[in-house]
Each structure stands twice: as structure tokens, then as C-alpha cells.
Amino acid sequence: MKHVLPFEKPVVELRDKIAELKNFTSDSDVDLSEEIATLERRLARLEKEVYGNMQPWDRVQMARHPERPTTLDYIEYIFQDFLEMHGDRYYGDDEAIVGGIAEFNGRPVTVIGHQRGKDTKENIKRNFGMPHPEGYRKALRLMHQADKFNRPVITFIDTKGAYPGKAAEERGQSEAIAKNLREMAGLTVPVICIVIGEGGSGGALGISVGDRIYMLENSTYSVISPEGAAALLWKDSNLAQKAAETMKITAPDLLELEVIDDVIEEVQGGAHRDIVMQANKIKHVIDSALEDLRQLSDEQLLDERWKKYQRIGAVSSTIES
Amino acid sequence: MIKNMFNRKRKYATITNQTELDDIPQGVMVKCPSCRKIYYRKEIEKNFFTCPGCSYHHQMKASERIELVLDHGTFIEWDHELVSENPLDFPEYLEKLKKDQEKTGINEAIVTGKGEINGQPTAVAIMDARFRMGSMGSVVGEKIALAIERAEKENLPFIIFTASGGARMQEGVLSLMQMTKTSVALERFSRNGGLFISYMTNPTTGGVSASFASLGDYNFAEPAALIGFAGRRIIEQTIREKLPDDFQTAEFLFDHGQLDRVIPRPEMKSTLTTLLKLHRDRGDK
Numbered sequence: 001m002k003h004v005l006p007f008e009k010p011v012v013e014l015r016d017k018i019a020e021l022k023n024f025t026s027d028s029d030v031d032l033s034e035e036i037a038t039l040e041r042r043l044a045r046l047e048k049e050v051y052g053n054m055q056p057w058d059r060v061q062m063a064r065h066p067e068r069p070t071t072l073d074y075i076e077y078i079f080q081d082f083l084e085m086h087g088d089r090y091y092g093d094d095e096a097i098v099g100g101i102a103e104f105n106g107r108p109v110t111v112i113g114h115q116r117g118k119d120t121k122e123n124i125k126r127n128f129g130m131p132h133p134e135g136y137r138k139a140l141r142l143m144h145q146a147d148k149f150n151r152p153v154i155t156f157i158d159t160k161g162a163y164p165g166k167a168a169e170e171r172g173q174s175e176a177i178a179k180n181l182r183e184m185a186g187l188t189v190p191v192i193c194i195v196i197g198e199g200g201s202g203g204a205l206g207i208s209v210g211d212r213i214y215m216l217e218n219s220t221y222s223v224i225s226p227e228g229a230a231a232l233l234w235k236d237s238n239l240a241q242k243a244a245e246t247m248k249i250t251a252p253d254l255l256e257l258e259v260i261d262d263v264i265e266e267v268q269g270g271a272h273r274d275i276v277m278q279a280n281k282i283k284h285v286i287d288s289a290l291e292d293l294r295q296l297s298d299e300q301l302l303d304e305r306w307k308k309y310q311r312i313g314a315v316s317s318t319i320e321s
Numbered sequence: 322m323i324k325n326m327f328n329r330k331r332k333y334a335t336i337t338n339q340t341e342l343d344d345i346p347q348g349v350m351v352k353c354p355s356c357r358k359i360y361y362r363k364e365i366e367k368n369f370f371t372c373p374g375c376s377y378h379h380q381m382k383a384s385e386r387i388e389l390v391l392d393h394g395t396f397i398e399w400d401h402e403l404v405s406e407n408p409l410d411f412p413e414y415l416e417k418l419k420k421d422q423e424k425t426g427i428n429e430a431i432v433t434g435k436g437e438i439n440g441q442p443t444a445v446a447i448m449d450a451r452f453r454m455g456s457m458g459s460v461v462g463e464k465i466a467l468a469i470e471r472a473e474k475e476n477l478p479f480i481i482f483t484a485s486g487g488a489r490m491q492e493g494v495l496s497l498m499q500m501t502k503t504s505v506a507l508e509r510f511s512r513n514g515g516l517f518i519s520y521m522t523n524p525t526t527g528g529v530s531a532s533f534a535s536l537g538d539y540n541f542a543e544p545a546a547l548i549g550f551a552g553r554r555i556i557e558q559t560i561r562e563k564l565p566d567d568f569q570t571a572e573f574l575f576d577h578g579q580l581d582r583v584i585p586r587p588e589m590k591s592t593l594t595t596l597l598k599l600h601r602d603r604g605d606k
């Protein structure tokens with residue numbers, strides 16, 4: 001285990017100790033198998049306890065885990081024959097968003113997702129997964145293409161946010177995101193969106209309007225980062241942990257707020273612990289969602305999507321009705 | 322849908338409608354924040370709420386905008402009764418709302434309804450930056466979505482005057498989702514041939530800029546209005562570079578092809594009149 005999060009330290013320490021004992025017994029003739037068995041039972045209990053009681057801040061850290069699988073990681077395990085397509089046809093190719101066509105269970109689909117790097121070099125190439133307008137425009141181009149060829153769209157959301165830069169503003173970051181929100185609402189093919197890491201504000205929204213919105217158990221979706229919220233609300237970015245709780249940004253929170261359709265369970269200890277198993281869980285969810293959505297006519301699809309979003313919000317009336 | 326929502330969470334609050342307080346400093350005389358000269362308040366009001374000397378566009382209340390753009394006595398308000406809940410149980414949120422309701426005399430950061438512009442009926446939504454900085458929470462999103470729905474039913478154009486700092490933090494992700502809600506509503510309106518005009522006033526930033534404000538069939542802005550996605554300070558910190566003074570002004574956006582026109586307030590009504598007239602009959606090829 002290369003990267004240990006603070007809350008999982010007890011688990012890792014115990015696991016290391018067991019490994020140490022096993023190592024020791026293999027080199028000597030002392031029999032510790034009973035002790036090891038006891039410790040392993042304890043480890044199982046501890047893992048359940050620690051990973052079963054993750055606090056919002058623990059999930060934020062898990063969502064940002066350096067080894068957490070990215071869009072391209074999942075594409076490899078969920079789809080076949082992925083062919084990446086590039087460029088927005090206006091300005092350039094934004095590598096913070098990847099997209100292309102692939103096969104899912106024998107049928108063609110369009111896949112799009114934010115792409116961050118796992119090391120500095122890749123992060124620079126991917127601009128830390130923070131798109132410019134051309135990223136959103138490339139995504140839209142691919143979605144319109146999916147609409148034309150009647151194949152479903154699957155998007156993976158994983159960004160701290162749209163890039164706050166001078167060039168991004170000059171080229172219309174607002175317009176690019178806004179247009180995606182509107183155009184995605186009008187696609188007559190099923191759209192399934194899955195938050196796999198951080199869902200940062202408008203930059204996340206820009207590719208996440210769909211018929212089904214899912215979040216991995218340890219992903220987040222928020223209007224502002226916990227650090228940003230803390231700085232804004234309490235003038236102290238050190239209160240990020242508190243903000244993570246107050247702002248209700250975890251997958252279970254969003255399910256309760258009725259913003260998402262379901263939470264996709266993660267492998268114990270986080271998606272990075274077993275990407276094959278995690279990809280399978282995601283695949284299963286996509287499969288059953290597509291099965292449902294295929295039954296709908298174009299008109300029903302658009303109508304249900306419209307209803308889905310018109311429902312979101314917490315509003316009261318001052319008039320008794 | 323709206324009814325369902327109320328059934329889900331039915332709570333009632335009582336709002337006392339207070340007399341509106343003025344935002345241009347009280348009194349007969351007003352100092353222009355731009356040229357620093359002193360003018361009679363009445364003089365500024367008569368000059369379309371712009372400075373007679375330097376044409377600085379003063380902040381306007383929603384009620385003043387309605388008076389200025391719609392024919393007198395034609396405005397009928399919609400959904401005045403909708404108020405925010407506190408979905409995150411955010412500390413002091415309801416108190417802050419109440420304070421702004423008392424200060425502004427309106428229930429939320431937007432007023433919607435219908436009226437006439439030189440005899441041409443239209444649906445309108447006017448944001449009021451005095452209320453929580455015009456931020457968009459559930460009520461703002463809901464009122465816009467409802468106004469779009471009514472405009473569609475009554476076959477009216479829809480004009481929105483934006484003035485907003487973006488999404489409302491205290492409603493968290495529900496605020497963020499109002500970007501989608503309004504955009505989804507506009508998609509349907511647009512697909513059915515509805516005319517939507519976005520008129521951006523100072524400020525129009527963040528989530529409002531990145532949703533309905535940018536989705537007009539025609540996108541206009543008032544001179545010098547601040548319009549943009551990310552905050553200036555955040556951008557400067559990110560790129561470690563000082564930004565030009567005119568960055569994210571209406572003129573800056575116009576120069577970068579983001580706006581159809583920058584329209585000074587005195588020309589607002591006449592421009593809208595012409596535009597509505599040109600859309601009165603569906604084009605006949």
C-alpha cells in the first residue's frame with residue numbers, strides 16, 4: 001500500500017503486523033498460526049468498522065486518493081474496442097476530457113469522461129483534469145454524434161472543476177458549460193452519468209446531465225470544494241473538514257437530497273483496491289440502466305429527463321393550498 | 322411536478338411584506354461611485370438610473386427594472402409566494418433570508434411574471450442583486466423554470482435580466498442543480514420554438530453565467546457589467562498573473578464574441594421592442 005489515508009492507519013498498521021508475523025514464521029520454526037488467525041479475524045472486524053463508518057472528510061480523501069482509478073482505467077475494464085476521438089473542431093483538443101466510441105456488451109456506445117493524471121507529468125498533460133471550453137465542446141460534439149447514430153452516452157465525472165484561467169474565460173467557459181447543460185437535455189439517446197471521484201461544481205455538471213446519475217460510494221459532488229467553502233464561510237480553509245460535513249457532498253448525502261439515482265458500492269477500502277471488481281460493479285449498473293432506458297420512446301425519454309430535473313430543489317409556499 | 326415537490330416537503334412560513342428600502346443611498350443627493358460627482362437622486366432616476374455625467378449604470382431593484390422596461394401597470398407577478406427552505410440545515414441561513422426579505426421587500430432574489438413592452442406581451446424574470454447577492458438557490462431555479470413553463474403555455478417570449486453572484490452556497494449541491502434545472506427547461510422551450518432573450522446586468526457570474534444567462538437566442542449585456550465564470554482572484558492565483566482591468570466586463574465579452582450587443586440602459590426598451598416585433602410573426606421563409 002503506497003498511500004495511506006489518516007483514517008485507515010489502524011487497519012494498515014494491523015495488516016503490516018500480520019505480514020511481519022507471517023514473514024517471521026516462514027523463516028523460523030516457531031508456530032504462530034493461531035495468533036495470526038486471531039489477528040486476521042481482528043483485521044476483518046477492524047476493516048469493516050473503519051470502512052463501514054467513513055466520515056465525509058474520509059470520503060473526500062478517498063475521492064482524491066492518488067491511486068484512485070480514472071476514466072481511462074475504467075474504460076479499459078468496462079468497454080471493448082474503445083476508439084478515442086479528439087478535438088472540438090473550433091480551437092483544439094483538451095486532454096482534460098477524453099471521449100470516443102466503444103462497445104458495451106456487444107452494442108456501440110459513446111463514452112466521455114474527465115481525465116486527470118496520476119503523477120505530475122500526466123497531470124500537466126491533463127491539466128489536472130480541469131477542462132477548458134474546448135473540452136466541453138469536444139464532449140458535445142461527441143454527444144451529438146451519438147445522437148445521430150443512435151447510441152447511448154455514458155459519462156464519467158472526475159474533476160475539481162472547470163479550469164479558472166484567462167484563456168478559458170476568453171473562449172467562453174460559461175457558454176461552453178451552459179450549452180452542454182441544454183443540449184444534453186435534448187439528446188434522444190439514453191445518457192448515464194457516473195461520478196467516480198470529485199464532482200466539482202459547474203465543471204462536473206458540464207458533462208453530467210442525464211437519465212441516470214450515479215455516484216461511487218466514496219465520490220463527492222459539490223457546488224464548491226470543502227476548502228473553498230471553508231474559506232468563504234468561515235474565512236479559514238483549515239475548516240475544510242467541517243465544511244465537508246456541512247455542505248453535504250458525499251454520495252449518501254446526494255442520494256438523501258434526491259439529486260442522484262443511486263450509490264454504487266465500492267470495494268472495501270476504496271475502488272483502487274480492486275479495479276476489476278469495481279469496474280464490474282459499475283458495468284452491472286450501466287447494463288441494467290440501459291435495459292430500462294431502451295424501453296422508452298424518444299418522447300418518453302426527454303419527458304422523463306425533464307421531470308427528473310424539474311423535481312430537484314427545496315421550496316415552500318407561504319400560501320396554504 | 323411542482324405539486325409533487327410541495328407534497329414531499331410541506332412547510333409554511335409567513336413573510337411580512339415590508340416597504341422597500343432604497344439601495345441608492347437615502348436622501349436627495351447621490352454621489353456617483355464612478356465619477357464621484359454629486360447628483361440629484363431624481364436626476365439619476367430620470368436618466369434611466371444611469372449617471373448623467375459618466376453614464377455609470379447604477380444598481381436597480383427588480384421593481385425599478387419592471388417600471389423601466391414594461392408598460393406601466395401591465396405587470397402581473399407569478400409565484401411570489403415561493404420561499405426557500407433550509408435543506409442543509411445551514412446555520413443562520415433562514416435568519417439571513419428573513420433579513421434580506423425585510424430589507425428588500427421581496428421573498429427571493431428573483432421576481433417573475435408577465436407584462437407588456439410597448440404593447441407586446443412577454444414573460445419576464447428580473448434578478449435582484451440586493452437579495453443574497455442575487456445568488457441562485459432552489460427558489461430562483463424553481464421560479465425561472467415555472468416562468469419558462471408558463472411562457473410556453475401562453476406562447477410568450479421570455480426575457481431574463483440577470484444579476485447574480487452565482488450559486489447559493491447555503492443550499493449546496495441543490496443550488497448547483499438549479500443550473501441544470503433551468504437549462505433543461507430552456508431546452509424544451511427552445512425545442513418548441515420559444516424566444517429567449519438573456520439580458521445580463523452587473524454582476525452575472527459563476528453558476529448563473531454558466532447556465533441560463535448564456536443560453537439566450539440573443540445574449541445582451543449592460544455596459545461595464547461584470548460577467549464571467551470564475552472569480553477574478555481565483556484566476557489570478559491560478560495563473561499567477563495580473564489580469565487587465567477590463568477583464569470579464571461586458572465589453573471584454575463582446576470583444577471575444579460572447580455577446581450579441583452591449584446595450585446601454587436608455588436603449589434597452591426600444592431595442593427589446595424592435596426585437597419582439599421582429600419575432601411576433603414566426604418567420605415565413
Ligand SMILES: [Zn+2]
Nearest residue numbers: 353356372375
Ligand atoms: Zn458618474
